Ligand code: FES
């Protein structure tokens with residue numbers, strides 16, 4: 136039996152410019168690659184994780200123009216001119232209050248889902264600064280965790296909400 140190997144045909148790259156964590160970055164991208172691949176492979180921002188690449192797990196969640204988006208579902212080329220915030224853009228010397236809450240409440244075990252959970256939490260708490268548990272569950276329902284059983288994540292989001300109400304972060308408004 137002959138073995139056939141499928142290779143993608145070469146295509147012309149597309150020049151794009153994005154603002155990532157406040158920094159303008161340029162890249163020549165294959166128009167077929169998803170945004171998560173641009174972030175990880177071209178821009179070196181490996182805090183954004185890849186789980187499924189099909190929009191189901193939420194590990195790749197980032198903020199795109201302020202909205203939580205699964206970055207495996209967006210073509211990198213289509214993000215030209217957009218503003219992106221990744222987990223690397225949160226800590227400013229100290230951990231961001233949402234990161235600190237995940238640490239304090241042990242809202243992770245292996246940590247694979249954590250960057251996506253945190254970025255989703257940022258959007259959730261911007262929209263609803265004092266969510267109840269059902270609202271937290273609904274808010275993180277697009278992010279899967281195989282380790283924690285979710286209880287400590289819910290506690291972490293609750294703790295993050297309290298921390299942000301005490302100490303709002305101006306950068307989170309955008
Ligand atoms: Fe994007 Fe799973 S890797 S949703």
Ligand code: FES
Nearest residue numbers: 244248280281282
């Ligand atoms: Fe391991 Fe969530 S902490 S997948």
